[in-house]
Amino acid sequence: MAPASSTTSMKVSFRVNGTPRELELDPRVTLLDALREHLHLTGAKKGCDHGQCGACTTIVNGARINACLSLAVMHAGDEITTIEGIGQPDALHPLQAAFIEHDGYQCGYCTPGQICSALAMLEEIDRAVPSHVQEDLLQKAGITEAEIRERMSGNICRCGAYANIVAAILEIAEGETA
Amino acid sequence: MTVHRSLPHESGPLHVTGTARYVDDVPLPPGALHLAFGLSDRARARITAMDLDAVRAAPGVVAVLTAADLPGANDVSPSPVPEPMLAEGEVFFHGQPLFLVVAESHLAARKAARLGKVSYEDLPALLTIDDGLAVDSLIEPPVEYLRGAPEPAIAAAAHVIEGTMEIGGQEHFYLEGQAAHAVPGEGDEILVLSSTQHPSEIQHKVAHALHVPFNAVRVEMRRMGGGFGGKESQGNALAVSCAVAARLTGRPCAMRYDRDDDMVITGKRHPFQVRYRAGVAADGRLEGIVFEQFCNCGWSNDLSLPVADRAMLHADNAYFLPHVRITSHRVKTNLCSFTAFRGFGGPQGLVGIERVMDHIAASLRLDPLSVRQANLYDREGPRTVTPYHMVVEDNVAPELIADLAVRADYAERRAGIAAFNAESRVLKRGIALTPVKFGISFTLTHLNQAGALVHVYTDGSVHLNHGGTEMGQGLHTKVAQVAAGVFGLPLGAVRITATDTGKVPNTSATAASSGSDLNGMAVKAACDTIADRLRDFAAERWQIDRDAIRFEGGEVVIGAERLRFAELVEAAYMARVQLSATGYYATPKVQWDRRAGRGRPFYYFAYGAAVTEVAIDTLTGEYRILRADILHDVGASLNPAIDIGQIEGAYVQGAGWLTTEELVWDGQGRLRTHAPSTYKIPCASDRPQVFNVALWDGRNREETIHRSKAVGEPPFMLGVSALMAISDAIAACGDGSRYVALDAPATPERVLRAVDAQRGIAW
Numbered sequence: 001m002a003p004a005s006s007t008t009s010m011k012v013s014f015r016v017n018g019t020p021r022e023l024e025l026d027p028r029v030t031l032l033d034a035l036r037e038h039l040h041l042t043g044a045k046k047g048c049d050h051g052q053c054g055a056c057t058t059i060v061n062g063a064r065i066n067a068c069l070s071l072a073v074m075h076a077g078d079e080i081t082t083i084e085g086i087g088q089p090d091a092l093h094p095l096q097a098a099f100i101e102h103d104g105y106q107c108g109y110c111t112p113g114q115i116c117s118a119l120a121m122l123e124e125i126d127r128a129v130p131s132h133v134q135e136d137l138l139q140k141a142g143i144t145e146a147e148i149r150e151r152m153s154g155n156i157c158r159c160g161a162y163a164n165i166v167a168a169i170l171e172i173a174e175g176e177t178a
Numbered sequence: 179m180t181v182h183r184s185l186p187h188e189s190g191p192l193h194v195t196g197t198a199r200y201v202d203d204v205p206l207p208p209g210a211l212h213l214a215f216g217l218s219d220r221a222r223a224r225i226t227a228m229d230l231d232a233v234r235a236a237p238g239v240v241a242v243l244t245a246a247d248l249p250g251a252n253d254v255s256p257s258p259v260p261e262p263m264l265a266e267g268e269v270f271f272h273g274q275p276l277f278l279v280v281a282e283s284h285l286a287a288r289k290a291a292r293l294g295k296v297s298y299e300d301l302p303a304l305l306t307i308d309d310g311l312a313v314d315s316l317i318e319p320p321v322e323y324l325r326g327a328p329e330p331a332i333a334a335a336a337h338v339i340e341g342t343m344e345i346g347g348q349e350h351f352y353l354e355g356q357a358a359h360a361v362p363g364e365g366d367e368i369l370v371l372s373s374t375q376h377p378s379e380i381q382h383k384v385a386h387a388l389h390v391p392f393n394a395v396r397v398e399m400r401r402m403g404g405g406f407g408g409k410e411s412q413g414n415a416l417a418v419s420c421a422v423a424a425r426l427t428g429r430p431c432a433m434r435y436d437r438d439d440d441m442v443i444t445g446k447r448h449p450f451q452v453r454y455r456a457g458v459a460a461d462g463r464l465e466g467i468v469f470e471q472f473c474n475c476g477w478s479n480d481l482s483l484p485v486a487d488r489a490m491l492h493a494d495n496a497y498f499l500p501h502v503r504i505t506s507h508r509v510k511t512n513l514c515s516f517t518a519f520r521g522f523g524g525p526q527g528l529v530g531i532e533r534v535m536d537h538i539a540a541s542l543r544l545d546p547l548s549v550r551q552a553n554l555y556d557r558e559g560p561r562t563v564t565p566y567h568m569v570v571e572d573n574v575a576p577e578l579i580a581d582l583a584v585r586a587d588y589a590e591r592r593a594g595i596a597a598f599n600a601e602s603r604v605l606k607r608g609i610a611l612t613p614v615k616f617g618i619s620f621t622l623t624h625l626n627q628a629g630a631l632v633h634v635y636t637d638g639s640v641h642l643n644h645g646g647t648e649m650g651q652g653l654h655t656k657v658a659q660v661a662a663g664v665f666g667l668p669l670g671a672v673r674i675t676a677t678d679t680g681k682v683p684n685t686s687a688t689a690a691s692s693g694s695d696l697n698g699m700a701v702k703a704a705c706d707t708i709a710d711r712l713r714d715f716a717a718e719r720w721q722i723d724r725d726a727i728r729f730e731g732g733e734v735v736i737g738a739e740r741l742r743f744a745e746l747v748e749a750a751y752m753a754r755v756q757l758s759a760t761g762y763y764a765t766p767k768v769q770w771d772r773r774a775g776r777g778r779p780f781y782y783f784a785y786g787a788a789v790t791e792v793a794i795d796t797l798t799g800e801y802r803i804l805r806a807d808i809l810h811d812v813g814a815s816l817n818p819a820i821d822i823g824q825i826e827g828a829y830v831q832g833a834g835w836l837t838t839e840e841l842v843w844d845g846q847g848r849l850r851t852h853a854p855s856t857y858k859i860p861c862a863s864d865r866p867q868v869f870n871v872a873l874w875d876g877r878n879r880e881e882t883i884h885r886s887k888a889v890g891e892p893p894f895m896l897g898v899s900a901l902m903a904i905s906d907a908i909a910a911c912g913d914g915s916r917y918v919a920l921d922a923p924a925t926p927e928r929v930l931r932a933v934d935a936q937r938g939i940a941w
């Protein structure tokens with residue numbers, strides 16, 4: 001629903017899952033609310049609305065962000081990928097299939113954020129973005145369990161399905177590097 | 179067979195594509211309104227004036243309701259003692275809802291809710307157990323269980339240990355916050371969608387609030403984004419608010435708590451204080467013990483009485499207490515009303531006796547595992563009777579612990595850790611093995627019942643409903659496996675739709691780990707009824723003995739003939755055979771007198787044990803869980819993959835409760851840890867670095883669904899081993915003359931303080 005109190009609004013255009021979208025929004029509307037309430041893409045979840053739980057993780061121009069901490073109008077011209085754009089039940093992305101294979105969830109509420117986060121995280125390793133647990137900051141990190149655990153620590157799973165989440169990501173990561 | 183197999187979760191493809199719908203994802207009908215509460219900013223006060231003009235004048239506001247504006251009952255209590263949804267002249271905790279804002283958008287409602295001008299006359303607030311005890315603020319008189327003569331036994335014992343342990347509460351942090359929708363129907367009818375573990379209670383509360391019979395209210399629940407007990411009663415206020423606002427405005431209404439509001443308003447795990455005095459023989463065996471449990475119930479009853487009861491019922495854990503007195507004090511304070519949380523008081527009771535075991539081992543300089551083993555219930559004979567006079571008939575703890583100790587190389591690693599600690603000044607390691615014995619059944623005996631409704635359609639597909647709710651525990655997957663097993667169908671042929679009070683009535687909460695035990699049996703009963711009708715029909719039609727008819731692999735074997743299941747169903751339909759049935763189950767054997775503390779509250783026990791190894795940094799108090807080994811008893815597992823997932827997740831959540839998850843209220847009763855920035859939940863990097871989980875190989879001796887055992891709560895208490903391992907590591911900093919006496923949660927600050935205490939440095 002559009003906020004009843006909006007007095008000013010701005011037009012913003014971006015691409016969501018490959019489709020051009022134009023919205024007229026109160027400039028204070030977050031990207032998460034734009035996706036959920038204006039575009040009805042409810043895969044990204046509002047877990048805390050403070051950028052602390054990771055349930056809203058969305059991929060913007062290839063990088064993962066907390067959609068709840070970003071204003072929609074800041075994304076003019078951006079390429080936004082939500083969980084819906086990664087794969088659908090009849091055409092799953094390999095990482096989605098791996099999450100099913102490994103039971104990488106229980107309640108499923110953090111899952112869209114985990115998957116979006118993991119895909120961008122593997123890209124980060126590939127681009128030699130360093131992490132806290134890396135031995136040598138000048139070298140590209142290896143894809144290890146320790147790296148994945150560290151780099152996925154911004155996505156809370158209250159059900160504690162971490163063992164299976166990490167296993168699913170490792171399977172895909174190893175498949176890509178093999 | 180589809181049971182006993184690791185089949186994937188029924189919602190898997192929906193979960194991974196973001197297409198699984200939770201309440202807040204369901205599109206609202208046009209014209210829907212959004213609600214928010216205005217909250218008290220005092221812990222205890224009389225309201226002298228409430229000026230809501232600015233709230234009413236705020237943009238987008240449609241209505242503002244106080245307690246006086248409600249059309250029916252202002253009561254959202256899950257117990258017989260009322261609990262007002264909106265304050266009636268007085269406030270009892272900081273964050274208590276005072277008034278309800280109905281607005282055109284979620285944001286408009288929340289903004290307007292901040293504009294209320296409330297004047298208070300402050301009253302003294304009781305914020306701790308000690309505050310409550312000082313003025314004898316209790317929600318009911320103390321409850322006592324007594325067996326034998328503990329005081330003389332303690333007096334005669336070779337050693338006496340005593341102490342007090344503080345045990346913190348825990349925020350559920352279900353990742354999906356509380357949420358509800360209400361859509362008015364024709365006449366007095368209303369449809370409610372609620373993220374709840376207890377649709378029937380939502381139905382009852384809404385009906386009372388609207389002054390309509392139960393049959394006017396239908397409650398639907400497809401799935402929750404986590405519950406953990408936090409959605410057993412805490413969703414009542416949102417559902418009732420939506421229903422009342424929908425009735426008054428004639429428009430659909432939606433409400434969800436913002437995360438901070440959710441953490442401030444809703445109940446959490448009960449903080450406890452446990453005092454103990456025990457007499458111990460030279461070999462570490464208990465001679466007698468007296469426990470005093472103090473339960474911080476918060477401002478209202480909610481579910482505190484059965485929670486406090488369950489703490490008493492788990493004060494023994496897996497140990498025989500020869501002479502025992504357990505006294506429970508249910509303290510009323512001015513904090514949020516503490517509520518159900520996985521384990522339901524059991525964990526607090528269990529931590530108390532594990533603390534005693536740790537204390538005995540430290541005092542007598544014995545190995546903690548050998549002290550625990552010496553005190554376990556026997557398999558048979560006199561040392562099998564609980565403090566509440568129930569005989570433990572299914573004890574597998576001694577064998578299970580011995581097996582785990584070998585699997586985890588406990589003795590060898592303990593020696594290795596001692597050697598490491600002798601050489602390492604800054605880092606110290608610790609290890610502990612703790613068991614779990616957890617009683618399965620609702621202690622309120624009448625709740626141990628369930629119903630189901632199963633339809634077989636003429637294309638051979640099966641649609642079923644039962645009274646349980648799905649919150650990620652895999653209940654629907656397990657129940658679908660049971661149904662598919664009866665008809666010999668693949669899992670994909672069985673569909674379970676939203677739990678619905680219009681399909682299965684008078685249900686119990688999905689709680690007490692009972693979901694698959696109760697609903698699995700009810701569904702099986704319904705499926706068996708239909709399968710029997712199909713057998714009777716086929717026996718008649720093909721003139722063959724009933725026993726020669728089998729359902730397997732999507733087919734029906736009728737002597738030498740094989741039909742597709744759908745063909746038989748179609749033929750049965752044409753012959754006018756009823757293809758729909760209800761099923762019902764009531765747990766046998768249980769009976770319980772809660773005031774007397776006598777009877778058989780539990781149908782059976784679930785067992786488990788964990789070995790945890792930690793390392794602590796003695797300069798900062800920080801720690802890591804290096805390794806956890808778990809062996810857990812789920813009977814003959816309905817789905818080993820789901821059960822292992824439950825065990826891993828429960829361990830992580832249990833360890834979180836006792837280590838990093840700290841609730842902090844300030845001197846005004848304000849919760850200062852109301853977001854994940856300050857309330858630290860385990861994340862991927864906190865999981866044990868080595869994590870070995872195995873299922874105990876054994877069937878339930880009782881006739882449960884396919885001889886499985888409940889799994890939701892028992893493994894939560896495996897996390898106690900992490901606390902005891904930290905205690906062990908801290909002990910390595912001292913000379914053994916002073917017991918560590920570590921309270922929970924063992925935050926890095928507490929660990930550092932305990933390390934310094936071992937080193938003679940006072941804070």
